[in-house]
Amino acid sequence: MVLNSSILLSNISFPYTLSACQPAQAFHRQKSTFQCCSAVTLQDKRVWEQKVNILHYEDNMKRRSLLFFLITSGISPALPASGKTKSKNPYDERRLLEQNKRIQRENNAPEEFPSFIREGFEVKVVTSDNYIKRDSGLILWDIVVGEGDCPKDGQQVTFHYIGYNESGRRIDSTYLQNAPAKIRMGTNALVPGFEEGIRDMRPGGRRRIIIPPELGPPVGPSTFFSSKQFEVFDVELLGIQDCKRRTIAGFYSDVVCN
Numbered sequence: 001m002v003l004n005s006s007i008l009l010s011n012i013s014f015p016y017t018l019s020a021c022q023p024a025q026a027f028h029r030q031k032s033t034f035q036c037c038s039a040v041t042l043q044d045k046r047v048w049e050q051k052v053n054i055l056h057y058e059d060n061m062k063r064r065s066l067l068f069f070l071i072t073s074g075i076s077p078a079l080p081a082s083g084k085t086k087s088k089n090p091y092d093e094r095r096l097l098e099q100n101k102r103i104q105r106e107n108n109a110p111e112e113f114p115s116f117i118r119e120g121f122e123v124k125v126v127t128s129d130n131y132i133k134r135d136s137g138l139i140l141w142d143i144v145v146g147e148g149d150c151p152k153d154g155q156q157v158t159f160h161y162i163g164y165n166e167s168g169r170r171i172d173s174t175y176l177q178n179a180p181a182k183i184r185m186g187t188n189a190l191v192p193g194f195e196e197g198i199r200d201m202r203p204g205g206r207r208r209i210i211i212p213p214e215l216g217p218p219v220g221p222s223t224f225f226s227s228k229q230f231e232v233f234d235v236e237l238l239g240i241q242d243c244k245r246r247t248i249a250g251f252y253s254d255v256v257c258n
Contacts, residue, residue, distance in 0.1 A: 093117055097126060100167070109168025114139070114210055116166040116230055123166075123230065125210065138193055139210035146205030146237060153186030156241045156257040157198060164232040180238055184255070191217045194233060201237045209233045 096117045104113055115126040131141045151157045160180050163172040174180050183189050185199065193215030201207055213228040243257040 093124075104168035107168040107170075109164065110234070112141075113164070113168050114230075114232065118166070125230065127210075131208075131210070134196075136193075136196065136215065137212040138196055138215060139212075140197055141208045142205065143208060143234075144204070144206040146202030148203045149240070150200050150202060151185050151198070151240045154184065154243055156182055156184050156243050158182050158238040158241070159198065160236045160238065162234045164234075166229050166232075182257075184243060184257070191215070193231075194235075197233070198235055198237060201235070203237055203239050206234070206236045209235060 096119070097115055100115045100117065104115070112128050112130065114131070117124040117126060125139060127139065127141075131139050133139045158180050160174045161172075162170060162175065165171055185195065190198075191211065193211030194209065196215070197207065197209035197211070209232070211231045211233065213230065216228070216231050241257040243255050245253055245255050247253045
């Protein structure tokens, strides 16, 4: 705070001026008393101005010393805000999309493979218009629509599949094993998203299923999946068989599917 000596002086009263003039016998010598009072007042003002100037000088020196200490010690003094704040960089969706596509090409992902733009825990799935999204969050594309009836609970489905992760890398395939999978519907033997995806398929059909984490498989070292990610499956439904339970020797039973 910088003090203005002129303002200070204009607002300061000098109560001791009359008391200094009392010994001069003001009633008998008015002229000399006036001169005495004027001299005392001017002198006191000069002394006060000198004191104010000294205070200003000392205050400025303290400020300069403090500023020098802050600069040399690496501490920046707090300055008033200028009204502008540094905003975060905008979400570079195009850059992340191109990065995901490049990784998919390196992994030889199939055509029209979905892209996943991951920013922290948030993932955006980018697909072509061939895909549809259900209320459950499942995303699918019927590459080939089969013929016949859809499977029902208790029936056995035979199918081939290829599993991919978000980067388009193949994680499993029944084609490489040359042995299709066989599962009975409605027995909780499949991942929820996978069973929902093949429930309305028809024999001979081929479908790509994008399973969100909430409908996906369990994670852990004993599975193919190490984290909660989207999983992609290309499924080919080969056939549907009816199943019935049979009893052998009166105490053993199993399920036979034709």
